[in-house]
Amino acid sequence: MKARAAALDDADPLAALRDRFALPAGVVYLDGNSLGALPRHVPDRVASAVQTEWGEHLITAWNRDGWVDLPVRTGERIAALIGAAPGTVRVTDSTSVNLFKVLSAALSLKGNRVTVVSDSGNFPTDLYVAHGLERAHPGVTLKVVAPEAVAVAVDEGVDVLMLTEVDYRTGRRHDMAALTARAHERGALVIWDLAHSAGALAVDLEGVRADFAVGCGYKFLNGGPGAPAFYYIAERHQAAVDPLLAGWFGHAAPFAFETAFRPAEGADRLRVGTPPVLSMVALDAALDIFDGLDMGAVQAKGRALTDFFIACVDPFAAELGLELASPRDPAARGSHVSLRHEQAYPVMQALIAAGVIGDMRAPDILRFGFAPLYVGFSDVLSAAGTLETILRQESWDRPEFHARKVVT
Amino acid sequence: MKARAAALDDADPLAALRDRFALPAGVVYLDGNSLGALPRHVPDRVASAVQTEWGEHLITAWNRDGWVDLPVRTGERIAALIGAAPGTVRVTDSTSVNLFKVLSAALSLKGNRVTVVSDSGNFPTDLYVAHGLERAHPGVTLKVVAPEAVAVAVDEGVDVLMLTEVDYRTGRRHDMAALTARAHERGALVIWDLAHSAGALAVDLEGVRADFAVGCGYKFLNGGPGAPAFYYIAERHQAAVDPLLAGWFGHAAPFAFETAFRPAEGADRLRVGTPPVLSMVALDAALDIFDGLDMGAVQAKGRALTDFFIACVDPFAAELGLELASPRDPAARGSHVSLRHEQAYPVMQALIAAGVIGDMRAPDILRFGFAPLYVGFSDVLSAAGTLETILRQESWDRPEFHARKVVT
Numbered sequence: 006m007k008a009r010a011a012a013l014d015d016a017d018p019l020a021a022l023r024d025r026f027a028l029p030a031g032v033v034y035l036d037g038n039s040l041g042a043l044p045r046h047v048p049d050r051v052a053s054a055v056q057t058e059w060g061e062h063l064i065t066a067w068n069r070d071g072w073v074d075l076p077v078r079t080g081e082r083i084a085a086l087i088g089a090a091p092g093t094v095r096v097t098d099s100t101s102v103n104l105f106k107v108l109s110a111a112l113s114l115k116g117n118r119v120t121v122v123s124d125s126g127n128f129p130t131d132l133y134v135a136h137g138l139e140r141a142h143p144g145v146t147l148k149v150v151a152p153e154a155v156a157v158a159v160d161e162g163v164d165v166l167m168l169t170e171v172d173y174r175t176g177r178r179h180d181m182a183a184l185t186a187r188a189h190e191r192g193a194l195v196i197w198d199l200a201h202s203a204g205a206l207a208v209d210l211e212g213v214r215a216d217f218a219v220g221c222g223y224k225f226l227n228g229g230p231g232a233p234a235f236y237y238i239a240e241r242h243q244a245a246v247d248p249l250l251a252g253w254f255g256h257a258a259p260f261a262f263e264t265a266f267r268p269a270e271g272a273d274r275l276r277v278g279t280p281p282v283l284s285m286v287a288l289d290a291a292l293d294i295f296d297g298l299d300m301g302a303v304q305a306k307g308r309a310l311t312d313f314f315i316a317c318v319d320p321f322a323a324e325l326g327l328e329l330a331s332p333r334d335p336a337a338r339g340s341h342v343s344l345r346h347e348q349a350y351p352v353m354q355a356l357i358a359a360g361v362i363g364d365m366r367a368p369d370i371l372r373f374g375f376a377p378l379y380v381g382f383s384d385v386l387s388a389a390g391t392l393e394t395i396l397r398q399e400s401w402d403r404p405e406f407h408a409r410k411v412v413t
Numbered sequence: 414m415k416a417r418a419a420a421l422d423d424a425d426p427l428a429a430l431r432d433r434f435a436l437p438a439g440v441v442y443l444d445g446n447s448l449g450a451l452p453r454h455v456p457d458r459v460a461s462a463v464q465t466e467w468g469e470h471l472i473t474a475w476n477r478d479g480w481v482d483l484p485v486r487t488g489e490r491i492a493a494l495i496g497a498a499p500g501t502v503r504v505t506d507s508t509s510v511n512l513f514k515v516l517s518a519a520l521s522l523k524g525n526r527v528t529v530v531s532d533s534g535n536f537p538t539d540l541y542v543a544h545g546l547e548r549a550h551p552g553v554t555l556k557v558v559a560p561e562a563v564a565v566a567v568d569e570g571v572d573v574l575m576l577t578e579v580d581y582r583t584g585r586r587h588d589m590a591a592l593t594a595r596a597h598e599r600g601a602l603v604i605w606d607l608a609h610s611a612g613a614l615a616v617d618l619e620g621v622r623a624d625f626a627v628g629c630g631y632k633f634l635n636g637g638p639g640a641p642a643f644y645y646i647a648e649r650h651q652a653a654v655d656p657l658l659a660g661w662f663g664h665a666a667p668f669a670f671e672t673a674f675r676p677a678e679g680a681d682r683l684r685v686g687t688p689p690v691l692s693m694v695a696l697d698a699a700l701d702i703f704d705g706l707d708m709g710a711v712q713a714k715g716r717a718l719t720d721f722f723i724a725c726v727d728p729f730a731a732e733l734g735l736e737l738a739s740p741r742d743p744a745a746r747g748s749h750v751s752l753r754h755e756q757a758y759p760v761m762q763a764l765i766a767a768g769v770i771g772d773m774r775a776p777d778i779l780r781f782g783f784a785p786l787y788v789g790f791s792d793v794l795s796a797a798g799t800l801e802t803i804l805r806q807e808s809w810d811r812p813e814f815h816a817r818k819v820v821t
């Protein structure tokens with residue numbers, strides 16, 4: 006396997022990108038699907054935003070340093086990575102807040118009695134957002150089905166289909182094109198959450214004719230902890246959206262300080278308040294790494310990495326109590342692989358202590374994310390080897406690995 | 414006046430705090446009510462969060478570096494500055510989004526037919542937030558009256574009174590205690606926006622028995638551009654609030670990843686998504702300057718600064734086309750002074766070019782903020798002198814000062 010890993014690394018057209026990240030020595034980082042690694046050039050950009058822009062330019066930095074354009078500029082850059090047309094994507098707020106905005110927009114477009122279909126593999130916050138709107142609006146009914154039952158639920162009747170492309174636990178990937186088309190045939194609107202897609206997969210929002218989408222800035226886009234998120238509104242819906250969550254940055258003239266709300270043209274109308282500039286600057290800088298990158302090549306490497314991880318783990322998995330929780334077909338999964346193990350929590354703590362950083366999702370999932378920009382095939386082999394050693398020696402069974410932390 | 418300014422500076426108990434800010438040489442910064450100045454120690458704290466916490470600790474920083482506690486920790490620190498009880502204030506999202514959360518909470522507590530009273534001196538985004546909820550909910554009626562007509566409107570019938578303490582244009586300050594009591598007598602709930610209050614005035618939320626509040630992290634709290642905002646929910650309302658905008662950080666167990674929403678205990682239930690950590694770290698660091706500070710002394714200095722500015726401007730104001738737009742009574746205004754001038758835009762551009770940074774609010778307001786932590790009385794005298802010179806020489810009347818910028 007060592008020779009195969011080396012050969013795959015040698016043939017990797019994206020291998021050189023790894024040097025653009027500041028990864029600590031001795032660590033195999035397989036949690037870029039939760040927090041992307043730090044690009045080397047980002048600290049200087051953030052320091053300059055703090056010391057020069059904020060410290061010296063003060064309020065004039067809004068114009069002088071282009072702070073005022075950040076949500077649009079970063080939005081257009083992300084649009085190019087997810088197959089979205091110019092003018093459809095903006096960066097601001099968190100993924101949850103953005104989902105609230107696009108879901109409430111979709112509800113308002115569908116009238117008074119609306120059935121929202123989602124699945125139990127959706128990230129919980131997406132379901133909480135829908136629950137919140139359902140509780141407040143008697144006409145809204147949320148129907149949550151199993152991921153494999155979504156197509157049937159669509160056929161049974163749906164007004165708004167709200168899904169996450171890649172399941173945060175299993176990595177199972179929905180067929181965006183097929184499900185969107187199927188929902189459209191029933192007259193429904195479709196919202197895609199791209200949290201685990203943007204920056205890793207070759208998403209094509211215009212190609213599948215998505216209606217709305219949201220996504221995360223701090224996972225595969227490497228925008229830093231809690232980086233602002235993005236939303237997408239297809240051009241054909243923009244003029245019809247009357248925001249429920251309306252704020253001054255969604256106004257046609259934010260600095261005219263009019264007392265009545267007049268929505269901005271286009272996607273900007275779903276902006277709300279002042280964005281967190283320092284976090285936005287980090288995300289904007291991080292996106293530099295994607296300039297000129299072919300997302301097809303990024304996706305292909307992700308498939309090769311996850312395939313190789315499964316191949317490395319397969320020989321010892323059953324014997325050591327591991328069960329593959331992700332699809333074997335690389336086209337049916339995202340850029341992470343999940344393995345079930347009865348003792349997932351202490352096993353992951355032991356892995357982290359040994360320098361292999363993944364994460365754990367209750368109750369029994371070991372999750373390994375393979376960010377195509379900075380993970381290599383030798384890393385994959387090394388992680389699988391460490392996992393085997395820990396399981397074989399049962400070295401996870403120490404008190405310090407059982408001690409619970411707040412964030413798992 | 415020069416001797417008086419020097420004497421006031423000598424007697425200023427807060428004068429030493431100025432050295433804790435990195436103000437550029439040759440600048441009198443009078444826009445801390447729009448973007449607070451950079452505390453000197455903040456760049457190192459942000460750099461450490463980027464390079465060490467994000468770059469080296471990666472995902473483990475959520476526990477190891479306390480990222481997960483930031484919204485609570487900074488919330489408790491701000492609570493101490495605004496007379497709020499522990500457990501009532503959290504930091505997250507923007508002021509607009511937080512206002513949406515507390516206003517929708519207040520609406521849900523008041524039932525199906527709700528009259529919201531606000532005033533035309535409120536910051537526009539607050540009115541937009543209310544408009545958005547009004548449009549979506551047929552039972553909600555928003556009544557916007559003149560600031561001086563609020564008391565009468567309360568008497569005429571109100572369910573939710575939503576006001577900003579300090580008018581962003583004129584600096585006029587509402588009597589929080591009197592208006593809250595008056596609204597409570599009518600059975601109404603009261604929401605206060607403390608955007609221009611927190612960090613400058615001696616706010617006492619528990620003393621006035623406010624029901625909800627929101628406020629801004631990037632003005633007088635110096636949290637950096639677009640710093641996250643805060644919300645307040647009085648302890649007596651927390652258990653009854655069922656969030657319309659619900660997300661995983663408002664869940665009782667965010668990392669249990671349950672599919673059904675169970676609200677967290679207390680104020681946490683109005684948290685939603687992942688907060689922007691880098692911006693939160695800057696705010697948390699900036700709050701260090703307030704440790705042990707008496708907000709009564711901060712407010713007293715703000716009154717003295719604004720009084721002195723008015724005294725400096727009074728002798729030439731009428732002759733040079735200036736009119737005081739702020740109350741003369743220091744108890745009736747916040748920590749900024751506004752002057753009307755027909756050519757406010759180019760006059761402010763000329764002031765900024767001359768090193769006196771204030772801002773302009775359409776159509777005709779020159780706005781000067783006096784942050785008590787880093788503005789001195791000699792600064793005030795100098796700013797007034799520069800203003801007089803520019804007006805007397807009409808040096809504002811140059812093409813470059815008329816050219817419009819995006820942010821005014």
